[in-house]
Amino acid sequence: MKKIILFTCLVLYTFISWSQTQKIITYFNRPVNNTVSSGINAIYLNKLFDDTLIAYINRAKYTLDIVVYSFNETSSISSIFEAINNAYSRGVAIRWIYDGSSSNPSISTLNSNIHTLASPTSMQYGIMHNKFMIIDANSANTSEPTVWTGSTNWTSTQINTDANNVIIIQDKEVALAYTTEFNEMWGSTGIVPDSINSKFGPFKTDNTPHSFDVDGTIVEVYFSPTDGTNSKLQHAIASANTDLYFGIYSFTVEADADTIVNRIEHNVYAAGIIDPTSQSYPPYASLSPVMGDNLIKDNINGLYHNKMLIVDPSEPNSDPLVFTGSHNWSASAETKNDENTVIIHNATIANIYYQSFYQNFTDEGGTLINQSGIAPISIPPAIAVYPNPCNEFTSIKISDPSLFNKTKIIMFDIIGKKMYPYISKNYNSFVIDTRQQPEGLYFLQINTFNTIEIKKLQVIKWN
16 A cells, blocks of 8 residues: 555656646657756657657547648658558548648558648749648547647658657647648638638638647747738747747748847847758848857758747746747748747746757757756656557657666556556667557656656557
Protein backbone atom coordinates (compact mmCIF):
# COMPACT_ATOMS: atom_id res chain seq x y z
CA MET A 1 0.00 0.00 0.00
CA LYS A 2 2.85 2.38 0.86
CA LYS A 3 4.44 1.66 -2.53
CA ILE A 4 1.21 2.56 -4.34
CA ILE A 5 0.81 5.82 -2.36
CA LEU A 6 4.43 6.78 -3.09
CA PHE A 7 3.98 5.97 -6.77
CA THR A 8 0.73 7.96 -6.90
CA CYS A 9 2.51 10.99 -5.42
CA LEU A 10 5.19 10.68 -8.08
CA VAL A 11 2.49 10.43 -10.74
CA LEU A 12 0.78 13.56 -9.43
CA TYR A 13 4.09 15.42 -9.52
CA THR A 14 4.51 14.33 -13.13
CA PHE A 15 0.99 15.55 -13.93
CA ILE A 16 1.81 18.96 -12.43
CA SER A 17 4.97 19.19 -14.55
CA TRP A 18 2.94 18.30 -17.64
CA SER A 19 -0.03 20.50 -16.89
CA GLN A 20 0.93 23.46 -19.07
CA THR A 21 1.92 21.51 -22.16
CA GLN A 22 0.03 18.21 -22.36
CA LYS A 23 -2.21 19.49 -25.20
CA ILE A 24 0.57 21.33 -27.03
CA ILE A 25 3.52 19.19 -28.12
CA THR A 26 6.59 20.34 -30.04
CA TYR A 27 9.42 18.53 -31.80
CA PHE A 28 12.65 19.63 -33.50
CA ASN A 29 14.80 17.91 -36.11
CA ARG A 30 18.09 19.55 -35.09
CA PRO A 31 19.69 18.98 -31.67
CA VAL A 32 18.37 20.83 -28.61
CA ASN A 33 20.07 21.91 -25.38
CA ASN A 34 18.22 20.65 -22.32
CA THR A 35 20.67 22.27 -19.88
CA VAL A 36 18.69 25.53 -20.29
CA SER A 37 15.38 23.77 -19.65
CA SER A 38 13.05 25.31 -17.08
CA GLY A 39 11.57 21.89 -16.31
CA ILE A 40 10.12 20.38 -19.50
CA ASN A 41 12.79 19.23 -21.94
CA ALA A 42 12.63 20.02 -25.65
CA ILE A 43 12.61 16.85 -27.77
CA TYR A 44 15.02 16.31 -30.65
CA LEU A 45 13.65 13.77 -33.13
CA ASN A 46 16.69 12.82 -35.17
CA LYS A 47 15.25 11.81 -38.56
CA LEU A 48 12.02 10.75 -36.88
CA PHE A 49 9.53 13.44 -37.92
CA ASP A 50 8.22 10.95 -40.49
CA ASP A 51 7.55 8.19 -37.96
CA THR A 52 5.84 10.64 -35.62
CA LEU A 53 3.71 12.04 -38.45
CA ILE A 54 2.69 8.51 -39.42
CA ALA A 55 1.74 7.77 -35.81
CA TYR A 56 -0.66 10.72 -35.88
CA ILE A 57 -2.07 9.67 -39.25
CA ASN A 58 -2.64 6.21 -37.77
CA ARG A 59 -4.69 7.61 -34.91
CA ALA A 60 -7.28 9.21 -37.24
CA LYS A 61 -10.67 7.55 -36.87
CA TYR A 62 -12.97 9.68 -39.03
CA THR A 63 -11.34 12.47 -41.05
CA LEU A 64 -7.98 13.73 -42.28
CA ASP A 65 -7.70 17.14 -43.93
CA ILE A 66 -4.19 17.74 -45.26
CA VAL A 67 -2.79 21.01 -46.61
CA VAL A 68 0.89 20.77 -47.48
CA TYR A 69 2.98 22.83 -49.88
CA SER A 70 5.24 19.98 -50.95
CA PHE A 71 4.91 16.19 -50.72
CA ASN A 72 7.94 14.30 -52.00
CA GLU A 73 9.07 11.24 -50.10
CA THR A 74 11.97 8.94 -50.95
CA SER A 75 13.22 5.70 -49.48
CA SER A 76 15.17 7.66 -46.84
CA ILE A 77 11.98 8.21 -44.81
CA SER A 78 9.14 5.97 -43.71
CA SER A 79 6.22 5.76 -46.08
CA ILE A 80 3.76 8.55 -45.39
CA PHE A 81 1.67 7.73 -48.44
CA GLU A 82 1.19 4.15 -47.23
CA ALA A 83 -0.12 5.46 -43.91
CA ILE A 84 -2.52 7.74 -45.79
CA ASN A 85 -3.70 4.93 -48.04
CA ASN A 86 -4.13 2.64 -45.03
CA ALA A 87 -6.22 5.31 -43.32
CA TYR A 88 -8.41 5.52 -46.40
CA SER A 89 -8.78 1.73 -46.44
CA ARG A 90 -10.01 1.68 -42.85
CA GLY A 91 -12.71 4.24 -43.67
CA VAL A 92 -11.12 7.61 -42.85
CA ALA A 93 -12.45 10.42 -45.08
CA ILE A 94 -9.39 12.14 -46.59
CA ARG A 95 -9.14 15.50 -48.36
CA TRP A 96 -5.82 16.90 -49.62
CA ILE A 97 -4.83 20.37 -50.88
CA TYR A 98 -1.39 20.94 -52.40
CA ASP A 99 0.47 23.70 -54.19
CA GLY A 100 -0.27 23.69 -57.91
CA SER A 101 3.00 25.38 -58.87
CA SER A 102 5.34 22.77 -57.32
CA SER A 103 5.85 19.22 -58.54
CA ASN A 104 4.49 17.26 -55.54
CA PRO A 105 5.53 13.91 -57.09
CA SER A 106 4.26 11.78 -54.22
CA ILE A 107 0.67 12.90 -54.74
CA SER A 108 0.51 10.28 -57.49
CA THR A 109 1.19 7.51 -54.93
CA LEU A 110 -2.08 8.18 -53.09
CA ASN A 111 -5.07 5.93 -53.60
CA SER A 112 -6.79 7.26 -56.74
CA ASN A 113 -10.08 7.50 -54.81
CA ILE A 114 -8.66 10.12 -52.45
CA HIS A 115 -9.82 13.56 -53.54
CA THR A 116 -7.09 16.18 -53.99
CA LEU A 117 -7.08 19.82 -55.08
CA ALA A 118 -4.21 21.87 -56.50
CA SER A 119 -3.99 25.59 -55.75
CA PRO A 120 -4.27 28.05 -58.68
CA THR A 121 -1.27 29.25 -60.65
CA SER A 122 -2.54 32.66 -61.77
CA MET A 123 -0.44 35.85 -61.70
CA GLN A 124 -2.60 37.30 -58.90
CA TYR A 125 -1.72 34.39 -56.62
CA GLY A 126 1.50 33.37 -54.91
CA ILE A 127 1.85 29.83 -53.56
CA MET A 128 -0.15 27.53 -51.31
CA HIS A 129 2.55 27.41 -48.65
CA ASN A 130 0.59 25.95 -45.70
CA LYS A 131 1.83 22.95 -43.72
CA PHE A 132 -0.99 21.54 -41.61
CA MET A 133 -3.06 18.44 -41.02
CA ILE A 134 -6.37 18.25 -39.16
CA ILE A 135 -7.34 15.00 -37.46
CA ASP A 136 -10.96 14.15 -36.54
CA ALA A 137 -12.05 17.79 -36.17
CA ASN A 138 -15.71 16.94 -35.66
CA SER A 139 -15.26 14.00 -33.31
CA ALA A 140 -17.66 13.97 -30.36
CA ASN A 141 -14.69 12.92 -28.22
CA THR A 142 -12.98 16.24 -27.54
CA SER A 143 -9.64 14.51 -26.89
CA GLU A 144 -9.40 13.47 -30.56
CA PRO A 145 -9.48 16.68 -32.69
CA THR A 146 -5.85 17.60 -33.37
CA VAL A 147 -3.88 19.98 -35.58
CA TRP A 148 -0.36 19.15 -36.79
CA THR A 149 1.54 22.19 -38.09
CA GLY A 150 4.89 23.99 -37.95
CA SER A 151 7.47 24.74 -40.64
CA THR A 152 8.01 21.27 -42.09
CA ASN A 153 7.01 20.22 -45.59
CA TRP A 154 6.46 16.53 -46.20
CA THR A 155 9.68 15.85 -48.08
CA SER A 156 12.70 13.72 -47.27
CA THR A 157 15.02 16.74 -47.18
CA GLN A 158 12.72 18.80 -44.97
CA ILE A 159 12.30 15.94 -42.52
CA ASN A 160 15.93 14.78 -42.36
CA THR A 161 18.17 17.74 -43.25
CA ASP A 162 16.62 21.22 -43.20
CA ALA A 163 16.11 22.86 -39.80
CA ASN A 164 12.41 22.64 -38.91
CA ASN A 165 9.94 22.42 -36.05
CA VAL A 166 6.61 20.67 -35.57
CA ILE A 167 3.88 21.81 -33.20
CA ILE A 168 0.81 19.69 -32.43
CA ILE A 169 -2.29 21.16 -30.76
CA GLN A 170 -4.98 18.89 -29.38
CA ASP A 171 -8.07 21.10 -29.20
CA LYS A 172 -11.46 20.86 -30.90
CA GLU A 173 -12.02 24.59 -31.38
CA VAL A 174 -8.59 25.09 -32.93
CA ALA A 175 -9.20 22.11 -35.22
CA LEU A 176 -12.56 23.54 -36.30
CA ALA A 177 -10.95 26.92 -37.10
CA TYR A 178 -8.41 25.18 -39.31
CA THR A 179 -11.27 23.22 -40.90
CA THR A 180 -13.06 26.46 -41.78
CA GLU A 181 -9.89 27.65 -43.52
CA PHE A 182 -9.58 24.32 -45.31
CA ASN A 183 -13.20 24.42 -46.50
CA GLU A 184 -12.75 27.91 -47.94
CA MET A 185 -9.94 26.67 -50.15
CA TRP A 186 -11.70 23.36 -50.84
CA GLY A 187 -14.85 25.20 -51.90
CA SER A 188 -17.20 22.96 -49.91
CA THR A 189 -17.68 21.09 -46.66
CA GLY A 190 -18.00 17.76 -48.46
CA ILE A 191 -15.56 15.11 -49.55
CA VAL A 192 -15.41 16.41 -53.14
CA PRO A 193 -13.80 19.82 -53.84
CA ASP A 194 -15.79 22.55 -55.60
CA SER A 195 -13.32 24.42 -57.80
CA ILE A 196 -15.91 27.09 -58.67
CA ASN A 197 -16.45 28.12 -55.04
CA SER A 198 -12.91 27.53 -53.79
CA LYS A 199 -10.94 30.62 -52.75
CA PHE A 200 -7.19 30.95 -52.30
CA GLY A 201 -4.81 33.72 -51.32
CA PRO A 202 -6.10 37.29 -51.68
CA PHE A 203 -9.52 36.01 -52.73
CA LYS A 204 -10.27 34.56 -49.27
CA THR A 205 -11.93 36.34 -46.35
CA ASP A 206 -11.03 36.61 -42.67
CA ASN A 207 -13.66 34.15 -41.48
CA THR A 208 -12.11 32.24 -38.57
CA PRO A 209 -11.85 32.94 -34.83
CA HIS A 210 -8.34 33.85 -33.76
CA SER A 211 -8.01 33.40 -29.99
CA PHE A 212 -8.42 30.13 -28.10
CA ASP A 213 -7.94 28.86 -24.57
CA VAL A 214 -6.16 25.51 -24.87
CA ASP A 215 -6.05 23.99 -21.42
CA GLY A 216 -5.24 27.35 -19.84
CA THR A 217 -2.86 28.54 -22.58
CA ILE A 218 -3.88 31.36 -24.92
CA VAL A 219 -3.31 30.30 -28.52
CA GLU A 220 -3.74 32.67 -31.46
CA VAL A 221 -4.33 31.34 -34.98
CA TYR A 222 -3.94 33.38 -38.17
CA PHE A 223 -4.12 32.64 -41.87
CA SER A 224 -2.45 34.69 -44.56
CA PRO A 225 -3.05 36.79 -46.50
CA THR A 226 -6.44 37.78 -45.03
CA ASP A 227 -5.57 38.15 -41.35
CA GLY A 228 -2.82 40.79 -41.27
CA THR A 229 -0.34 38.28 -39.88
CA ASN A 230 2.69 40.55 -40.19
CA SER A 231 1.12 43.12 -37.88
CA LYS A 232 0.65 40.33 -35.34
CA LEU A 233 4.33 39.47 -35.74
CA GLN A 234 5.39 43.05 -35.14
CA HIS A 235 3.12 43.26 -32.11
CA ALA A 236 4.71 40.10 -30.73
CA ILE A 237 8.21 41.49 -31.27
CA ALA A 238 7.24 44.79 -29.66
CA SER A 239 5.97 42.95 -26.56
CA ALA A 240 9.50 41.79 -25.65
CA ASN A 241 10.73 43.26 -22.37
CA THR A 242 13.81 41.13 -21.63
CA ASP A 243 14.92 39.02 -24.59
CA LEU A 244 13.85 37.82 -28.03
CA TYR A 245 15.19 35.22 -30.46
CA PHE A 246 14.29 34.50 -34.06
CA GLY A 247 15.13 31.82 -36.59
CA ILE A 248 13.85 32.45 -40.08
CA TYR A 249 14.28 31.20 -43.63
CA SER A 250 13.04 34.17 -45.66
CA PHE A 251 13.30 37.60 -44.01
CA THR A 252 12.52 40.45 -46.42
CA VAL A 253 10.16 42.84 -44.55
CA GLU A 254 12.16 45.79 -43.28
CA ALA A 255 9.43 46.90 -40.86
CA ASP A 256 9.95 43.65 -38.93
CA ALA A 257 13.66 44.42 -38.65
CA ASP A 258 12.88 47.97 -37.54
CA THR A 259 10.70 46.60 -34.73
CA ILE A 260 13.55 44.36 -33.56
CA VAL A 261 15.99 47.30 -33.65
CA ASN A 262 13.53 49.31 -31.56
CA ARG A 263 13.46 46.62 -28.87
CA ILE A 264 17.27 46.44 -28.85
CA GLU A 265 17.36 50.21 -28.37
CA HIS A 266 15.15 49.64 -25.32
CA ASN A 267 17.72 47.24 -23.84
CA VAL A 268 16.07 44.02 -24.98
CA TYR A 269 18.62 41.28 -25.67
CA ALA A 270 18.16 39.87 -29.20
CA ALA A 271 19.74 37.07 -31.20
CA GLY A 272 18.80 35.55 -34.54
CA ILE A 273 19.62 32.97 -37.19
CA ILE A 274 18.74 33.54 -40.84
CA ASP A 275 19.16 31.37 -43.88
CA PRO A 276 21.83 32.79 -46.24
CA THR A 277 19.13 33.40 -48.88
CA SER A 278 17.99 36.38 -46.78
CA GLN A 279 21.38 38.06 -46.62
CA SER A 280 20.74 40.20 -49.71
CA TYR A 281 17.52 41.78 -48.38
CA PRO A 282 17.20 45.06 -46.40
CA PRO A 283 16.48 43.48 -42.98
CA TYR A 284 19.95 41.96 -42.85
CA ALA A 285 21.55 45.31 -43.64
CA SER A 286 19.48 46.97 -40.91
CA LEU A 287 20.06 44.34 -38.22
CA SER A 288 23.68 43.39 -38.82
CA PRO A 289 25.29 46.62 -37.52
CA VAL A 290 23.05 46.61 -34.44
CA MET A 291 23.18 42.92 -33.55
CA GLY A 292 26.78 42.14 -34.53
CA ASP A 293 27.71 38.56 -33.61
CA ASN A 294 24.18 37.96 -32.34
CA LEU A 295 22.95 37.72 -35.95
CA ILE A 296 24.18 34.54 -37.60
CA LYS A 297 23.83 33.22 -41.14
CA ASP A 298 23.17 29.49 -41.16
CA ASN A 299 26.26 27.54 -42.20
CA ILE A 300 25.08 23.99 -41.51
CA ASN A 301 24.11 21.57 -44.26
CA GLY A 302 20.54 22.17 -45.45
CA LEU A 303 18.21 25.13 -45.22
CA TYR A 304 17.45 26.96 -42.00
CA HIS A 305 13.75 26.56 -42.70
CA ASN A 306 12.22 27.53 -39.34
CA LYS A 307 9.92 30.54 -39.11
CA MET A 308 9.97 31.21 -35.39
CA LEU A 309 10.07 34.02 -32.89
CA ILE A 310 10.59 33.48 -29.15
CA VAL A 311 9.74 36.37 -26.83
CA ASP A 312 10.81 36.70 -23.18
CA PRO A 313 11.60 33.04 -22.44
CA SER A 314 13.80 34.34 -19.59
CA GLU A 315 10.97 36.32 -17.96
CA PRO A 316 7.93 34.14 -17.09
CA ASN A 317 5.96 37.20 -15.86
CA SER A 318 6.26 39.04 -19.18
CA ASP A 319 3.87 36.98 -21.37
CA PRO A 320 6.46 34.65 -22.94
CA LEU A 321 5.33 33.53 -26.39
CA VAL A 322 6.26 31.62 -29.51
CA PHE A 323 5.32 32.64 -33.06
CA THR A 324 5.65 29.81 -35.60
CA GLY A 325 4.04 28.12 -38.59
CA SER A 326 4.52 28.35 -42.35
CA HIS A 327 4.65 32.16 -42.59
CA ASN A 328 8.04 33.53 -43.65
CA TRP A 329 8.70 37.17 -42.83
CA SER A 330 8.22 38.20 -46.44
CA ALA A 331 5.92 40.40 -48.51
CA SER A 332 4.65 37.39 -50.47
CA ALA A 333 3.65 35.56 -47.29
CA GLU A 334 1.78 38.64 -46.13
CA THR A 335 -0.04 39.56 -49.35
CA LYS A 336 -0.27 36.63 -51.78
CA ASN A 337 0.49 33.22 -50.28
CA ASP A 338 -1.74 30.92 -48.28
CA GLU A 339 0.02 30.56 -44.90
CA ASN A 340 -0.86 29.51 -41.36
CA THR A 341 0.55 30.87 -38.08
CA VAL A 342 0.14 30.05 -34.40
CA ILE A 343 1.15 32.23 -31.46
CA ILE A 344 1.46 30.31 -28.19
CA HIS A 345 1.42 32.38 -24.98
CA ASN A 346 3.10 29.96 -22.59
CA ALA A 347 6.33 30.18 -20.59
CA THR A 348 7.03 26.45 -20.88
CA ILE A 349 6.57 26.38 -24.65
CA ALA A 350 8.74 29.51 -24.99
CA ASN A 351 11.48 27.79 -22.98
CA ILE A 352 11.18 24.63 -25.07
CA TYR A 353 11.70 26.62 -28.27
CA TYR A 354 14.56 28.48 -26.55
CA GLN A 355 16.25 25.13 -25.86
CA SER A 356 16.13 24.45 -29.60
CA PHE A 357 17.32 27.93 -30.59
CA TYR A 358 20.11 27.86 -27.99
CA GLN A 359 21.59 24.70 -29.47
CA ASN A 360 21.05 25.90 -33.06
CA PHE A 361 22.88 29.13 -32.25
CA THR A 362 25.74 27.31 -30.52
CA ASP A 363 26.11 24.84 -33.38
CA GLU A 364 26.38 27.80 -35.77
CA GLY A 365 29.36 29.04 -33.73
CA GLY A 366 27.53 31.67 -31.70
CA THR A 367 27.48 32.38 -27.97
CA LEU A 368 24.37 33.48 -26.09
CA ILE A 369 24.38 35.45 -22.87
CA ASN A 370 21.95 33.95 -20.38
CA GLN A 371 19.21 36.49 -19.56
CA SER A 372 17.33 34.55 -16.90
CA GLY A 373 19.78 35.22 -14.10
CA ILE A 374 19.85 31.48 -13.44
CA ALA A 375 22.87 29.56 -14.62
CA PRO A 376 22.22 26.54 -16.83
CA ILE A 377 22.08 23.44 -14.69
CA SER A 378 23.20 19.92 -15.30
CA ILE A 379 20.09 17.78 -15.73
CA PRO A 380 19.37 14.13 -16.52
CA PRO A 381 19.67 13.02 -20.16
CA ALA A 382 16.75 13.87 -22.43
CA ILE A 383 14.34 10.98 -22.86
CA ALA A 384 11.92 10.96 -25.80
CA VAL A 385 8.87 8.68 -25.88
CA TYR A 386 7.23 8.49 -29.32
CA PRO A 387 4.71 7.98 -30.68
CA ASN A 388 2.66 8.99 -27.68
CA PRO A 389 -0.27 8.18 -27.69
CA CYS A 390 0.59 4.84 -29.28
CA ASN A 391 -1.31 1.91 -30.65
CA GLU A 392 0.97 -1.13 -31.02
CA PHE A 393 4.51 0.08 -30.32
CA THR A 394 6.27 3.04 -28.76
CA SER A 395 9.97 3.91 -28.73
CA ILE A 396 12.15 5.38 -25.99
CA LYS A 397 15.28 7.24 -27.04
CA ILE A 398 17.89 8.47 -24.57
CA SER A 399 20.04 11.43 -25.61
CA ASP A 400 23.22 10.10 -23.96
CA PRO A 401 24.29 6.93 -25.83
CA SER A 402 26.68 5.98 -23.03
CA LEU A 403 23.68 5.30 -20.77
CA PHE A 404 21.88 3.02 -23.22
CA ASN A 405 23.19 -0.26 -21.80
CA LYS A 406 22.75 0.99 -18.22
CA THR A 407 19.06 1.79 -18.60
CA LYS A 408 16.19 -0.21 -17.13
CA ILE A 409 12.54 0.44 -17.98
CA ILE A 410 9.57 -0.55 -15.82
CA MET A 411 5.94 0.02 -16.83
CA PHE A 412 3.08 0.64 -14.34
CA ASP A 413 -0.63 1.14 -14.77
CA ILE A 414 -2.53 4.05 -13.19
CA ILE A 415 -2.80 2.37 -9.76
CA GLY A 416 0.86 1.38 -9.62
CA LYS A 417 0.58 -2.25 -10.77
CA LYS A 418 3.67 -3.41 -12.63
CA MET A 419 3.14 -4.37 -16.27
CA TYR A 420 5.30 -6.78 -18.25
CA PRO A 421 5.29 -5.74 -21.92
CA TYR A 422 7.93 -7.09 -24.29
CA ILE A 423 10.77 -4.54 -24.52
CA SER A 424 13.40 -4.84 -27.26
CA LYS A 425 16.41 -2.79 -28.30
CA ASN A 426 16.56 -1.22 -31.76
CA TYR A 427 19.84 0.58 -32.47
CA ASN A 428 19.87 3.40 -29.86
CA SER A 429 16.22 3.07 -28.81
CA PHE A 430 14.06 0.80 -26.72
CA VAL A 431 10.85 -0.46 -28.35
CA ILE A 432 7.88 -1.38 -26.15
CA ASP A 433 5.25 -3.74 -27.56
CA THR A 434 1.91 -2.47 -26.23
CA ARG A 435 -0.34 -4.71 -28.33
CA GLN A 436 -1.29 -6.78 -25.28
CA GLN A 437 -1.88 -3.79 -23.02
CA PRO A 438 -5.47 -2.59 -22.52
CA GLU A 439 -6.26 0.95 -23.65
CA GLY A 440 -5.47 3.51 -20.97
CA LEU A 441 -2.84 5.60 -19.21
CA TYR A 442 0.47 4.06 -18.12
CA PHE A 443 3.69 5.29 -16.55
CA LEU A 444 7.22 4.38 -17.57
CA GLN A 445 9.86 4.41 -14.86
CA ILE A 446 13.14 4.91 -16.70
CA ASN A 447 16.25 4.22 -14.64
CA THR A 448 19.36 5.62 -16.34
CA PHE A 449 22.31 4.61 -14.17
CA ASN A 450 21.97 7.14 -11.28
CA THR A 451 18.71 8.94 -12.18
CA ILE A 452 15.05 7.98 -12.36
CA GLU A 453 12.55 9.69 -14.65
CA ILE A 454 8.82 9.05 -15.00
CA LYS A 455 7.13 9.39 -18.40
CA LYS A 456 3.43 8.94 -19.02
CA LEU A 457 2.25 6.83 -21.94
CA GLN A 458 -1.23 6.75 -23.42
CA VAL A 459 -2.25 3.53 -25.18
CA ILE A 460 -5.15 3.92 -27.61
CA LYS A 461 -6.56 1.06 -29.66
CA TRP A 462 -7.17 2.71 -33.04
CA ASN A 463 -9.35 0.84 -35.50
